[in-house]
Amino acid sequence: QLKLGPRDRGPVLVILDDVWSLSQLEALIFKFPGCKTPVVSRFKFPSLVTRTYEMELLNEEAAFSVFCRAAFDQESVPQTADKKLVRQVAAECRGLPLALKVIGASLRDQPPKIWLSAKNRLSRGEAISDSHETKLLERMAASIECLSGKVRECFLDLGCFPEDKKIPLDVLINIWMEIHDMDEPDAFAILVELSNKNLLTLVNDAQNKAGDLYSSYHDFSVTQHDVLRDLALHMSGRDALNNRRRLVMPRREESLPRHWQRNEDTPFEAQIVSIHTGEMKESDWFQMSFPKTEVLILNFASAVYCLPPFIATMQNLKALVMINYGTVSATFDNLSAFTMLNDLRSLWLEKIT
Incomplete structure (x- = not known):
């Protein structure tokens, strides 16, 4: 006192x-x-x-200085190190002081091959080593552990959306209402709480539009720092593949992950499934069983897209989100799959004709 x-x-x-x-x-x-x-x-x-x-994230030079102090115990690159490679690794930390310090320290006194491996892994969105990932997550865990159960689950849901893309606010609210059994005001309150805790960023896409704040969810979207998304993915991926509550492709790939195909004979228990690919033909899909899936998120970039055949067997599907990140609007094949979705209550289509 x-x-x-x-x-x-x-x-x-x-x-x-x-x-x-x-x-x-x-x-x-x-x-x-x-x-x-x-x-x-x-x-x-x-x-x-x-x-x-x-506070803003560090600019390029300030971030580089922090990284060098962690990696070399000085504010510049030693003559014996590859300056270009060091800058590439530092750039992958995206200006986040915590990542700069942890990743820089993990590479101290390491040979060039380890640095190159770190750069390649970070560019693919992977941890450079188990110790790096563990240290980074340990330092960030307090932000998540202090959340209530439902708020924590909503934070983890954010990892189901692509990196560096805006998430439509309408989509998030509808998904949370469906899978967490909450009404609209409660869903929005959780979103504001996560924003207040700096675990996401609310973006006003119509700042010059007259009206009350949040008068229309359509005017707003959500973004999340890459490191926070990686944290959500890591926490969601602790269970065995077929037992995960969220089955997510972390990055865009040209085809479905091979380890998914190796497990296709066993039903996937995921409540949310998120797929991120380019163009998909019917032959590119393989049959999977999703008896408990309530939300399916299909992210892609192509002019033609074939809906997955297994969508017709998703008897509990309540929300379907399809976002085309390509340069032109997409058309669908296999539209007959929609006729089997009797419980579908929420449908979001973006850049699709």
Whole structure:
């Protein structure tokens, strides 16, 4: 408890660093004349903090300096190291200080072949080593562990969408309403909570449009930092492939993953299935069983796309999201599959004719 004597009645600055929860902040905040309290946190606390300054990610040169300090214990690349390769690895950290420090430290004193392997793995969205992934996740785990169960599940759902793409707000709200048995206000409240905790970013796609904030979900989308998406994918991928609640292709591939095909004889228990490919013909698909799937997300980039034959057997499918990231609108083959989706309640089609 802070007590002020007669000599202490002037201006007082109390800095609260690394605050993780509202309850912590409520217990520590001081309310008396002349007291100013900057709060440093990954989260936002709009009920207590009236003004917020959001730190930007590091620019290229600042990020490179942080990376070099972690990797070489100096702010530049030693003459014995490959400067181009070092910059390529640092660039894959996307300006995130935590990633720069952890990945840089993991490569300290490593030979060039290890650096090259790290660059290749990071460019594919993979961890450079088990220790790198473990250290990075350990430092980020507190952001997720303090979430309530349903909020945590909603965070993990974000990993089902492609990297570096905006997620339509309507899509997220509808999916959460369907699979988490919540109404629209509760779904939106969770989205705002995740935004306040800096676990996603709300983007206003119609900033100059008149009207109240959030008056139309159609005007908003969601983005997420790549590292946070990787965290969601990692946490969702701890179970055996066929037992995962979310079956996700982390990156776009030209065909379905081979390890999916090796497991096709066993039903997949996933509640959400997310597929990201280019053009798909009927022969490119193989038959899989999804008895519990309620959400199917098909991301692709092509002018022609054949719907997967197994969609007709998804008896519990409630939400279907199909987004074409190609340059021209796509047309569908195998439209007859839609006739079997008796429980489908939500359909989102983007750049599709």
